[in-house]
Amino acid sequence: MPRRTPHIALDRLRTPHRFPGFLKAASVCVLIAGLLSPLSQAAAAGAATEATAANDYCGGQCSDILPPGQNGNATLAQILLNQAFGTQPSHAEDQLGPYADLAKGYPALTDAKINSFFNDASFGVPSGQAASTVKPAGRSDVTIVRDKKTGVPHITGTTRYGTEFGAGYAAAEDRLWLMDVFRHVGRGRLTSFAGGAPANQGLEQEFWRSAPYTEAELQAQIDGAAARGGARGQQALADVNAYLDGINAYIDASDSGRYFPGEYVLTGHKDSITNAGTIEHFRTTDLVALASVVGALFGSGGGGEVNNALSLLAAQSKYGVEEGTRVWESFRERNDPEAVLTLHDGKSYPYAVKPDNPQGTALPDAGSVTQEPLVYDRTGSAATAAAKSASASAAQSALSSARRGMSNALVVSGRHTASGHPVAVFGPQTGYFAPQLLMLQEIQGPGLSARGASFAGLSMYVELGRGQDYSWSATTSGQDIIDTYAVELCQDDHHYLYRGTCTAMEKVQQTNSWKPTVADGTAAGSYTMRAWRTEYGPVEYRATVGGKKVAYTTLRSSFLHEADSIIGFQMLNDPDFVKGPEDFQRAAQHINYTFNWFYADSRHTAYYNSGDNPVRANGVDAEFPVWARPAYEWRDWDAATNTADYTPPSAHPNSVDQDYYISWNNKQALDYTAAPWGEGSVHRGDLLEDRVRKLVAAGGVTRTSLVKAMADAALADLRGEDVLPGLLKVINSSPVTDPTAAAAVGRLQTWLTAGARRTETSAGSKKYADADAIRILDAWWPLLVRAEFEPGLGSGLYTAFTANLPVDESPSAGHGPTGSHAGSSFQYGWWSYVDKDIRAVLGEPVQGPLARKFCGGGDLGACRDALISTLKQAAGTPAARVYPGDDQCSAGDQWCADSIVQRALGGIKHGRIGWQNRPTYQQVVEYGGHR
CATH class of the missing domain: 1.10.1400 (Penicillin amidase (Acylase) alpha subunit, N-terminal domain)
Incomplete structure (x- = not known):
């Protein structure tokens, strides 16, 4: 049977990938036989022992779920078996069934049945339930125990370095291929890694357009975050390096043992017979590239000012300026009085409020707007990509579905629960992927004590989960941290006026090329991506304003700061830092992405809206493009570092012990107006609001009743x-x-x-x-x-x-x-x-x-x-x-x-499940005690 190198599943993001028909059953069996020996060696872990639980105050009342399963790596043998016979690697799909079954089982739910649909999220591994125990790379200062039910890694270290080394090793065990994919997506290099299918091209273009970073800029971000963070920043850098060492140790071990993910063979990076080829080690810049993808998907609200301007012009053309503006504003629903709110205590948090007398607005001339081209010099299969734009859109919408997902939260104060302790059911929506973008872990070591979910490749800390006596979660908030500036052109199309001086735009470009792939008929090809950058951000559109040629640029506060949030996550994992709701809020304040954060312990609940919200110049309307002139820049903006004045924590919607909180990506609070379109009288947040409000009014809320409310709203x-x-x-x-x-x-x-x-x-x-x-x-x-x-x-x-x-x-x-x-x-x-x-x-x-x-x-x-x-x-x-x-x-x-x-996103596919409008990762928690 001739060896072939098919495109991996990234060119079929909307549906599970089916590898080509040349994998006949008999041939599969022959090939698998030759691969099982190293596979068996990989599975032969040390004798299973039990992990020792750290201080756990949840009393068995913390549960979670993350489909389809913990194991996101598959050897070539496992992929071939899956494609030929539908068999699943261990723990690849075991959380999908319980997750799906809640839609049918929630009406009869009881406290005793919750863990039929969720997993016990207690710390440690119960006696007799350890499936394997590994001391990665033979280290004596860290142990990884995986439980029998889910295969989740429980990482316990006696040194900080060893703990983070173990976290990196476990991450690579579970998500190495996915991590590799996304470090290439973040750099706009997916096609050169996984093949040039139109969907892969569309995916890398989508992310590179918003973050066309150089390698030096990626390194500068982690260095800058470490320097600005003081002692915590230096600790974060040390944690990152230890984490990387763990990842790379697994790469080396899996390479020598020949149990690395099979996608490396199927994409031509490794040879299944000779083992020739290389899996590149990870570097700090890879983690920043990964973070840029996560930030773009989930934590970068705002933008769209040019489209807003186009619809305003259309309204004014239809009705005249005054009436057209009034019609436009009514559809925009900037601050709709009927919108469901997360904070319903009546407190106002003005942000990006419509100015009485807008200044500096730079609306385009009718018909003048064109999008800045990104792709040049197509050859081979890339030259036909335009004809396959629907496929490319499929790829983009697949990951965009995560951005537009249904993260939600239901949190009830102990004043209204049967036990007198707060109850929370909450989780983020990261889309449905195989493997899942998130992964579960427990991490216990010096200064670290947490269990929950983290994005693959960024799991040096738990990002959403629980500590010893508290849990936290997030929903995407979407407030506006992105503005569009109209830069006046001078000399030619690639020079612009910057504070009175004609300045050359910076050209950032890279050429991607790929080899022919017989499996899906894609020929060899290449193209160049080119971005023009200004001090006000990358160019996104060209137009004229009042007859003047301009470039519309996009400036976001998190640009060049993708790594800054690491300090906040470090704090959330630190049991010596988070001891109550105020500490939780202080940790969330260090996260510069736009999220709604929720907290519950045995006594308190809390909420905080994070993000670096720039302080705009007086009179600037954040809904529309403004002139790129000093008078309209963010206050105290430094172009070299892309830093500015940001609204203080007290100006962010925040609360402690409100009677209840709900969030389904809805409006946060009164007068917090920089939100997406559609936050008016009917919003899916109402589905939660109506149910939780009734529960609270009746009193005696339990974990069961709150799960039922969520599940009912989900259908x-x-x-x-x-x-x-x-x-x-x-x-x-x-x-x-x-x-x-x-x-x-x-x-x-x-x-x-x-x-x-x-x-x-x-x-x-x-x-x-x-x-x-x-x-x-x-x-x-x-x-x-x-x-x-x-x-x-x-x-x-x-x-x-x-x-x-x-x-x-x-x-x-x-x-x-x-x-x-x-x-x-x-x-x-x-x-x-x-x-x-x-x-x-x-x-x-x-x-x-x-x-x-x-x-x-x-x-x-x-x-x-x-x-x-x-x-x-x-x-x-x-x-x-x-x-x-x-x-x-x-x-x-x-x-x-x-x-x-x-x-x-890899070689393993799973079956369909029934529709539920529900978070991907979800916790159900009720703490009975506190330190």
Whole structure:
């Protein structure tokens, strides 16, 4: 059988990758036989012993889950077995079933059953439950014990160096291939590493555009973070170096033992017969490249000022400047009075508030905006990439789904719980991947005591999890730390005015090339990525403003500071630092990414919104591009270091012991206005708010009841629960005489009465109860939104607004911002606009209404006619058109269209699970004691 080097799964990010058909079963068996010997040697760990639990005050009431499984590495033999027969490596998929089963099992949940759907997250490994014990590289100062149930590493060190060495070694054991992939993504070098498929090209371009760093800049970031952090900074640098030593020790051991991840063979980096080839050691700059990807995905809110400007111009063109601006502002919902808030105590946190008299705004001339090209000099297969843009978009949306994911938090104060201790159910959404972007670990050593999840390759500390007597978690907050500047061009297109001097832009470029791959038909190719950088950040668009040629640049406060957050995470892992909610908040203040942080111990709950929020010049409107002139720069901004004045901790939304907190990427607090579009009267945060508020009002909240509230919200259709009642009220304002419409209304009403959930008829049926009502709403929503708004807005403005905020993000909506099979749903959509408009047409009170009534031009009868007409159209749309099918599902298969796929980032694939709108990693905690 000839050896081939297929592209790895990164070119199929939307679906599990299927390696080529040349892997016939008989040949697979022959090849596996020759590989099992080194594999068996790798598995032969030392005699299993039990890890000793550190001080653990959770009393067995801490649980967590992270699908699909802890083991994200697979040898070539294991990959071939998986591809040929569907077998799974040990602990590769064992958390997927319990995670999926909660959707069916939550109605009967009890405290005793919680760990049927979650894992015990107590410190240590119970007696008799240790599967293996390893002293990595023969070190005497660290031990890695893996438990039988999940294979999670429990790392215990007697020295700080040894502890971090063990963390690095364990990370490489579980995620080496993924870590390697993402250090290349962060550098924009994925194609040269994993092949030049269009999806790989799109992925590396997306991240390199926002962070086109040189190697010197990557090194300077870790050096700068260490220097600025004082003693903690120096300790962080030492921890990083020890962690890297552990990673590299595993690389060497797996290379000599020939049990390294099989993807290295399948991408031509290693030879399965001779073992020729090299797996490169990791360096500190690799970790900064990894951090830049994580920061771009989860912690960089804001931007979009050019698109905002384009939709404002469209509104002004349609209605005139004054009325168009009023219409635009009503759709922007900067500070909507009906928005669900995480902090509901009435306290105001003004940030990026609309100025009374905006200064320095630099709106483009109509029709002048063009995006700055990134790619040049395509050859070979790269030359055809434009024809495959849909595939590239698939790759980008796959990881973007993580950014647009459904991280959520439900935290209840002990004043309202049955035990008198706080209860929390919370976790981040990092998308569904195989292997998962996060990994679990317990780390115990000098100055370190924590268990939980960390991003692969950044697990020198637990990033989300628990300490000895407290737990913490995060959701993406999305507040605006990115601004767009209009730099005036001078001399030519690559010189600009910087504080009065004509200055050359810096050209940063790199050329990526790849070899031919017979397996997927991709020929050899290459292209060059080129970014033009200014003191105000990379150039993203070109335009004219008032006839002057400008370049629009993007400046974010975390640019050149991807490593700065390391100090905050170090503090969160330090039992001598975090002893209460105020300490937790001080640790979170050192994290410069935009996150909502939540905390619970046995006595207190707390919240803090992190991020380096720049202090903008007076009069600057953060929603739009501004002139690149000193008067409009961030206060005390230093271009050389990209530092500025940032809003003080007291100005960030924060709280201790509020009665309860909920977050589902919703608005944080009153007047905290620098948020994404769509934070109005209906937001998926309402699904949590309504349920938790009722629990708190009743009192006696338990872990079980809070998990039930989360799980119930995870199956709810936001449109059905919060918008459909108003739509049916309009339709039923007169008798429905049309039989098709009447039947559809009846089905929708029945489903609504049952709770408007997307649930199976029975466990494992893979068919929805009320399936026809769900089909009707899925078909109806985009039709009714267009019919409601496009006649009044006009097609141009309607299109511009949908570029700011997509109309729909239902579970099956492959056309939405998240993509198909991603789980995350109902974050982005016109739910609030429809709700406000329908209530206005009905004559009901609306706070913060849209500037005009749109449905039927404001006439109830005409609105009703539009809704009935589109409802009839939807009712007649067959399932095969609503759910058109893809390489996962047959056309018309509703359950499959909604289903979640673990998108392959390596050679192992997993089965689909039913839809849940739920965090990827999730904790359920209730502490009974405190130090």
